[in-house]
Amino acid sequence: MFVKVCGLATTADIDVAAEAGADAVGLVISGTSVRGLDRDRVPALVAHVPDGVVSVLVVNDTPAAEAARIAADLGFDALQLHGRAYGRAEFEAAAEVFPHLWRATALADGPDTRVGALGEEILLLDSPRAGSGSRWDLSLLDTARPEGHWLLAGGLAPGNVAEAIATARPWGVDVSSGVESAPGVKDHDLIRAFVAAAKAAPPAQPSDVSARQ
Numbered sequence: 001m002f003v004k005v006c007g008l009a010t011t012a013d014i015d016v017a018a019e020a021g022a023d024a025v026g027l028v029i030s031g032t033s034v035r036g037l038d039r040d041r042v043p044a045l046v047a048h049v050p051d052g053v054v055s056v057l058v059v060n061d062t063p064a065a066e067a068a069r070i071a072a073d074l075g076f077d078a079l080q081l082h083g084r085a086y087g088r089a090e091f092e093a094a095a096e097v098f099p100h101l102w103r104a105t106a107l108a109d110g111p112d113t114r115v116g117a118l119g120e121e122i123l124l125l126d127s128p129r130a131g132s133g134s135r136w137d138l139s140l141l142d143t144a145r146p147e148g149h150w151l152l153a154g155g156l157a158p159g160n161v162a163e164a165i166a167t168a169r170p171w172g173v174d175v176s177s178g179v180e181s182a183p184g185v186k187d188h189d190l191i192r193a194f195v196a197a198a199k200a201a202p203p204a205q206p207s208d209v210s211a212r213q
């Protein structure tokens with residue numbers, strides 16, 4: 001089970017997530033998120049992510065090509081694009097700048113659920129309110145379950161991730177609010193508990209892909 005912990009703010013957060021066994025860590029650049037980092041702090045945090053852990057730039061409503069340039073300039077391994085109604089042409093233009101794109105969308109919005117439909121490497125299915133800790137109706141997957149490299153997100157936490165994995169059968173999971181003691185403040189014990197619970201869950205799909213794309 002591929003596990004990403006998102007919205008990290010300090011080098012200690014990164015150390016804890018990596019030591020717990022997270023496969024990827026997310027750093028948010030967004031003016032509207034409580035987890036949005038000052039741009040001048042980001043290079044040191046990206047550089048702190050250890051080899052073997054995927055560093056992911058997470059943006060919301062940023063034009064894809066602009067976000068791709070930021071991801072490339074700051075040395076991220078992957079770019080998670082949330083929010084806009086991105087089209088294939090926008091993704092293709094962004095991929096020429098930075099190829100490791102993740103498409104984050106809400107199933108309630110009726111997206112194309114084929115992984116790679118816009119050229120992305122990973123599809124992430126989230127609640128319509130990214131980063132809010134909101135869960136969503138996983139029964140929507142019954143008629144639109146993706147295959148392959150897709151991540152489940154939205155209101156996951158140490159106490160519900162095993163059940164969510166059993167229901168949704170994703171390739172991986174992503175968490176932010178559910179491992180915090182207050183909005184934007186990561187709780188290290190919750191990070192450890194989340195990664196342990198997710199890794200212990202029986203995988204629904206083979207883990208046949210390395211963490212670094």
Ligand SMILES: O=C(O)c1ccccc1N[C@@H]1O[C@H](COP(=O)(O)O)[C@@H](O)[C@H]1O
Nearest residue numbers: 006033060130131133153154155176177
């Ligand atoms: O975490 C944020 O603040 C955020 C901001 C902008 C876009 C995405 C964001 N986070 C992503 O939201 C989901 C799930 O969050 P939660 O666990 O429900 O709080 C996850 O994909 C994060 O990467």
